[in-house]
Amino acid sequence: MSTTRRQAIALAGVFQAAATVDSLARTGQHDTTAWRTLIDATLDTEPADFESVYGGQLSHLQLGLDTLRRTLDDPSHNAVIARYAMAMLMLMHRLRRDKRMMTTLGERLARVRQQAGHFGPVHENVVASLGELYQDTLSTLPRRIVVQGDPGLLQMPMMPERIRAALLSGIRFAMLWYQMGGRRWHLIFRGGLKRQLDELTR
Structure with missing residues (x-):
């Protein structure tokens, strides 16, 4: 698998997290496969190989691949989702410079x-722990991500935890994107990225 393709897949993970955050905040719902993939990727900090991060099946990242492709075709489409994704990339860069926070994240x-x-990866106790971890670490960094949505839904039990867990997963895929050589200028000169997405979404 080429480096550019790996970058496209990792970035699709970021957009899958962003789309999930948006869906939770606006409708209270999420795609089951997309959600499980995000949580599994967050928990698997030492994957056997690149493909293991997303379970080795591109269908697990279908939401992210489709969302990223539509966003590249029309930047005005899904502007809120794009904003979440870019904010995750920026937070990832801040996290990389904070070695203490990186250590805390790994330990927790x-x-x-x-x-x-014990409970299973998508059990509410696990999701609550992931949400708490995000709140204690990444949400303390400058330029925290502000989520827009239905105020009633955002105040429902477990909704803040689910959204924070999804944001944490987005940071995880953002880190993977960076490790695969992804840089923000690739999003400006994105011809290679679009070609890879064309092949991945055929």
């Missing part, structure tokens, strides 16, 4: 993985 994710081994 190890404990959440143990919790997931």
Whole structure:
């Protein structure tokens, strides 16, 4: 698999997280496969290989691939989702410079993985722990992500935790994108990215 293709897949993960955040905030619903893929990727901090991050099936990232492709075709489409995705990339860069926070995330994710081994990865206790981890770490960085949506839904039990868990997963895929050589200028000169997405979404 080429480096550019890996970058496209990782960036699709970021957009899948952004689309999930938007759907939760506006409708209270989420795509089951997309959600499970995001949570699994967050918990798997030491994957056997690149494909393991998303379960080795591109269909697991279909929401992200479709959303990213539509956004590149028409930047005005899904402007809120695009804003969330770009904010996740910016937060990832801030996180990379904070070694203490990186260590904290690694240590606490190890404990959440143990919790997931007992309850299952998408159990509410696990999601609550992931949401709390995001709140204690990434949400303390400058330019925190402000989520727009239905005020009633945003105040429902577990909704803040679900949204924060999805944001954490977006940061995880943003980090993967960076590790694969992804840089923000690639989003400006995006011909190679669009070609890869054309092939991935055929």
